[in-house]
Amino acid sequence: MNPMLPLKSKILDLWDETDDIKSFLIEDVINKKPLPGQFYELSLSGLGEVPISFASWEDGLLFSIKRAGKITEYLHRMKKNDEIGIRGPYGKGFPITDKFKVLIAGGIGLPPARSVIEHSLSNSDNKIQLLYGARSPRDLVYKELLNEWKKKFDVKITVDVADDNWSGHVGVVTKIFNYIKNTDSFFYIIGPTIMMKFAVMELKKMNVPDENIFLSMERRMKCGIGICGHCNIGKYYVCKDGPVFNYSLIKDIPELFF
Amino acid sequence: MMFKISKKNFQNYVDFLIGKYEVWGPKKIGSDYVFSKLNNGQEFEDVRTVLSPKDLIYPPNEKLFEDNFKEIIVLGVKSCDYRAFKMLDDVLGIDSNYSMRRRVVHMFNFVCTEPCKFGFCTTFYGPRLEEYEMQFTDIGDYYLIETNDLRFVNDLFEKASDDDLKIALEKSKNVYKKMQKLNMDKLSEKIGWENPLWKEFSQRCISCGACNFACPTCFCFDVYDENDRYREWDSCILAGFSKLAGNANPRPTLDLRLRQRFLHKLKFHYENFNYYLCTGCGRCIEICPVNIDIRDVIRSVNP
Numbered sequence: 001m002n003p004m005l006p007l008k009s010k011i012l013d014l015w016d017e018t019d020d021i022k023s024f025l026i027e028d029v030i031n032k033k034p035l036p037g038q039f040y041e042l043s044l045s046g047l048g049e050v051p052i053s054f055a056s057w058e059d060g061l062l063f064s065i066k067r068a069g070k071i072t073e074y075l076h077r078m079k080k081n082d083e084i085g086i087r088g089p090y091g092k093g094f095p096i097t098d099k100f101k102v103l104i105a106g107g108i109g110l111p112p113a114r115s116v117i118e119h120s121l122s123n124s125d126n127k128i129q130l131l132y133g134a135r136s137p138r139d140l141v142y143k144e145l146l147n148e149w150k151k152k153f154d155v156k157i158t159v160d161v162a163d164d165n166w167s168g169h170v171g172v173v174t175k176i177f178n179y180i181k182n183t184d185s186f187f188y189i190i191g192p193t194i195m196m197k198f199a200v201m202e203l204k205k206m207n208v209p210d211e212n213i214f215l216s217m218e219r220r221m222k223c224g225i226g227i228c229g230h231c232n233i234g235k236y237y238v239c240k241d242g243p244v245f246n247y248s249l250i251k252d253i254p255e256l257f258f
Numbered sequence: 259m260m261f262k263i264s265k266k267n268f269q270n271y272v273d274f275l276i277g278k279y280e281v282w283g284p285k286k287i288g289s290d291y292v293f294s295k296l297n298n299g300q301e302f303e304d305v306r307t308v309l310s311p312k313d314l315i316y317p318p319n320e321k322l323f324e325d326n327f328k329e330i331i332v333l334g335v336k337s338c339d340y341r342a343f344k345m346l347d348d349v350l351g352i353d354s355n356y357s358m359r360r361r362v363v364h365m366f367n368f369v370c371t372e373p374c375k376f377g378f379c380t381t382f383y384g385p386r387l388e389e390y391e392m393q394f395t396d397i398g399d400y401y402l403i404e405t406n407d408l409r410f411v412n413d414l415f416e417k418a419s420d421d422d423l424k425i426a427l428e429k430s431k432n433v434y435k436k437m438q439k440l441n442m443d444k445l446s447e448k449i450g451w452e453n454p455l456w457k458e459f460s461q462r463c464i465s466c467g468a469c470n471f472a473c474p475t476c477f478c479f480d481v482y483d484e485n486d487r488y489r490e491w492d493s494c495i496l497a498g499f500s501k502l503a504g505n506a507n508p509r510p511t512l513d514l515r516l517r518q519r520f521l522h523k524l525k526f527h528y529e530n531f532n533y534y535l536c537t538g539c540g541r542c543i544e545i546c547p548v549n550i551d552i553r554d555v556i557r558s559v560n561p
């Protein structure tokens with residue numbers, strides 16, 4: 001069978017998270033428990049495919065997708081019970097560890113962070129801290145869940161631009177790095193390239209060793225399985241060797257952040 | 259096993275193959291030699307073509323998820339092209355379209371006895387193969403045939419002697435004598451991300467992508483849908499290759515894309531597989547309209 005052939009699945013449910021992010025609950029016809037940080041290729045027959053990190057795996061696969069271009073636009077127009085193709089799970093996820101984990105998520109980086117959080121909580125491990133930055137209060141995803149999480153572990157949220165009802169932090173995510181309690185943690189960073197770049201710079205100022213920093217990288221993808229050549233960062237293919245990389249492996253690659 | 263066949267009988271052998279299989283080989287079309295379907299043995303000429311036969315196993319554009327592949331024989335393949343398939347196997351081997359065609363497309367190597375104009379195969383592996391289905395060497399009035407595959411052996415074959423092999427080896431050595439061998443010593447380690455050539459090349463490269471298309475080892479492809487799902491050879495020289503939604507691009511300028519092309523071949527692939535993603539076929543050099551030459555990159559590191 002061709003490894004790029006998607007399996008037919010269906011949208012069990014879908015709902016708006018924000019103005020431009022929708023969540024999709026999809027039947028897991030693959031039936032393989034994904035590891036936190038892994039991704040799938042979601043496929044619309046006759047239109048195309050996009051790589052999307054899974055956010056949750058319980059009654060199906062949960063994806064939260066931001067409208068960013070052609071295929072994600074089509075996805076946003078889908079309805080409950082519509083057919084969707086799926087293949088995966090692909091790539092290497094975040095390390096599973098007893099260590100304290102500081103999750104630093106920007107924008108659409110929260111869904112993959114959620115997969116780490118749920119994996120930990122389901123193993124009664126709440127040695128987690130979440131630092132989450134979004135554009136504005138309107139752009140925060142999983143609002144109810146964030147409140148639930150706050151009861152279990154430390155959650156700090158910041159927005160670039162506040163509105164009248166916002167009483168929380170304002171500014172980029174590095175502005176709330178002073179809440180990091182334990183610099184001997186593992187740091188999992190997921191977000192836009194510019195945010196990852198500054199987050200790493202701040203962590204280095206705090207003397208966090210390279211080996212404790214993990215980044216979820218994003219590159220243009222086509223195959224998802226290391227053969228189309230699109231997603232490389234130096235000798236690594238993000239789809240196969242990543243998307244999660246230990247910073248020490250990739251830090252000297254000039255194209256890392258752009 | 260070793261055989262030989264006279265040049266006269268060789269045409270009959272090709273006719274015999276045509277009777278059983280679809281047979282392809284270099285054929286003159288206009289002023290160029292192109293791999294084409296042969297109608298009879300007379301049409302075959304042992305010449306190096308401008309383009310490799312990569313497309314016979316890995317078509318420039320194909321519908322994915324098909325499974326009707328026909329058995330064909332390709333004559334006149336050169337070692338630089340054949341070796342490229344061994345490299346593609348390491349990447350595309352997990353793809354069923356590629357691997358199924360790889361099984362049914364038989365490539366017969368015709369050993370070069372004279373260097374081609376831009377080739378530098380002796381820098382890597384040279385004109386003879388150690389692993390082959392059928393290997394033919396022009397030894398004068400005869401072709402020496404080396405094979406372990408009895409399927410393609412024919413009554414027209416005669417017993418070959420060690421002397422015939424000696425002549426064949428001597429003939430291929432001629433290529434070593436006349437071709438300049440480049441110094442690859444620790445190249446993958448020594449070649450840096452920064453090199454003044456990237457900028458220099460970018461000032462004349464016209465982003466035509468011909469280098470990628472002519473290269474037997476380039477494997478990158480794009481996937482797109484048009485009712486069905488297709489894949490198409492892609493080119494790392496083109497701006498869209500690494501473009502993300504919202505127009506972000508890790509390689510926004512041409513010098514960075516040229517760097518990717520050369521570092522992929524001479525550094526990254528080596529780091530992953532322990533060999534350079536280049537067989538020295540010289541096709542990218544020959545086809546480039548503005549004389550961008552991979553040998554200059556190698557020489558810039560190891561003069």
Ligand SMILES: Cc1cc2nc3c(=O)[nH]c(=O)nc-3n(C[C@H](O)[C@H](O)[C@H](O)COP(=O)(O)OP(=O)(O)OC[C@H]3O[C@@H](n4cnc5c(N)ncnc54)[C@H](O)[C@@H]3O)c2cc1C
Pocket residue numbers: 039048049050051052053054064065066067068069070071072073108111112217218219220221222243501502503504
């Ligand atoms: C490992 C990984 C996980 C991701 N997880 C999520 C997620 O959970 N939620 C989310 O909203 N987005 C996620 N993305 C980004 C998402 O894949 C892109 O937004 C999407 O591919 C854009 O496709 P498009 O057709 O809408 O845009 P277009 O610009 O029309 O893109 C055309 C094609 O280019 C490729 N492409 C374009 N942008 C990207 C990109 N950023 N990354 C990879 N391929 C791209 C895709 O093959 C796409 O079909 C992830 C990306 C990666 C690499």
Ligand code: SF4
Pocket residue numbers: 469472473474475476523535536537538539540541542543552
């Ligand atoms: S890089 Fe150039 S010389 Fe090397 S295999 Fe490709 S086309 Fe031939």
Ligand code: SF4
Pocket residue numbers: 462463464465466467468469470495545546547548549550
């Ligand atoms: S063939 Fe030459 S001009 Fe064309 S893309 Fe390649 S390097 Fe540039």
Ligand code: FES
Pocket residue numbers: 220221222223224225226227228229230231232237238239240
């Ligand atoms: S997406 Fe094809 S190699 Fe990574």
